[in-house]
Amino acid sequence: MPALRLMDGPQIMGIVNVTPDSFSDGGEFSSHAAAIDQGRRLAADGAHIIDVGGESTRPGAGTVSAEVEIARVLPVIKALAKDGIKVSVDTSKPEVMDAAVDAGACMINDIYALRRPGALEAAARMDVPVCLMHMQGTPATMQDAPCYEDLGGEIREFL
Template identity: 60%
Template sequence: MAWHWPQAAKPQIMAILNVTPDSFSDGGRWQAPALLPERIDQLLAEGADIIDIGGESTRPGAQAVSEQEELDRVMPAVEIALQQGAVVAVDTSKAVVMRAAITAGVQIINDVYALRQPGALEAVAMSDVAVCLMHMQGEPRTMQQTPIYGDVVAEVAEFLQARVQACIAEGIAPERIALDPGFGFGKSPEHNLRLLNRLEQLLPLGYPLLVGLSRKSLIGQVTGAAVDDRMVGSVALALLACQAGARIVRVHDVQATRQALQLWQAVANEFITS
C-alpha cells in the first residue's frame, strides 16, 4: 500500500536517528545496534511520528561513505525500527540504499539531493514510498564555502518546483511528495533567516513542507550556544516554522518539541487535545 504524507491537523514530528560516527550533533551515539531498540522506543514514546534513519553525515566538510558502508550502518536500524512499528524514513541519496530500504519496508525516502543522484529518481518511482525533496546549493562537502543567491526564497521555490515536475513525469504521485527548503545546506545565516521569515511564500507550491533546523549552526550564530546547548533554540525554530505553515519538523529533541506544539495548538484552538 502506498504511503502518503498525512493531512493531519497537527504537525508531524520526524525524529532524527543518525547511525553515523561523524554527524555534527549526535555522531557515534547510536551506531551500536544493541542501543537502537531502547532509543527507538524512547523516541516513539516521546511523540515521534516518523523515525528518520541516516547512515552518512551531510554536515559541511563530512567525508563520503561507500554504498556498502552506508548499507551496513542503516539496514540494522531500519529492521529494528520497522519491527517496533515505527513509520520509517531513510535519509540517503544513494539508489542502492534506497532500493534496499524500500525492499525492507520503509515508508519514506528523505533525500538531500532531491533524487538527482544516479538511479535515485527511478528507485523511488518504481516503488510506492513517499519522498522528501530537499533544496541544496552545491554539495555537502563544500556547500557552506560561498553560498550566493539573488533571491533565496524564489530560487529555492524554483528548484523545488522543478524537482516536483521531474518526479511527476517519472510517475510519482503528488500526494507522495513533501518539500524541504534545506536550512543550512548551501545557505548563509542571513539566507536561513530570510527563508524562515518568508516560509509561507513556499506554501503555494502545494506540497507539505518539512523543515529541519534542529541544533543547527544558525542557533549558535545567533545565540552563541554550543551544539549540546541548543534544545531551546531548536524548539523555538520548530515552533516558528510550524506557525509559518510547516507540516513536518525534523528534530533531535522530540519530547520538548511535542510539548511546545501541543501548547501552541491548545492556545490556537482554545481546546485541549491529546
C-alpha cells in the same frame, strides 16, 4: 510497513544517525543497539516517524559506499519497522533506497533531492513519499558562501 499519511497534519520526525561522525549527536548512536534504542525512545516521546541515516552529511563529511550505508541502517530500520514504528531513510543512493524500503522504511529523505543518477527512478518505482532538500553544492561545500538573489524563487525553481 506502516503507512505514512501526509494529510494527517504536521509530523514530528526523530533523527537517528548511525554514523561515527554525525554533527548532531557526535556518533552516540553508531552501534545498532544504541540506534534502535534511540529510535524507540524518540517514538515513545512522540515522534511520528524516525529518520535513520547511515552517512554523515555534515559540512566537510566524506562519503561512504552504498554497502557501508546499507550495513549501518538496515538492522535499525528492520527492528523499528517490526515494532510498528514509521521509519524514513536518509539517503541519496538508489541502492540504499531500495534496500531500506524493502526492509520497512515508508519514506525517503534525500538531501540531494533525487539528483543522483538512478535516484528519481528508484523513488518512483517504490511509490513512497519523498522529502527533498535544497542545497547549493554538496555537503562538503554547501556552507562555502551560499548566495541567493531571490531565495524563495531559487528554491522553488530548484525543486
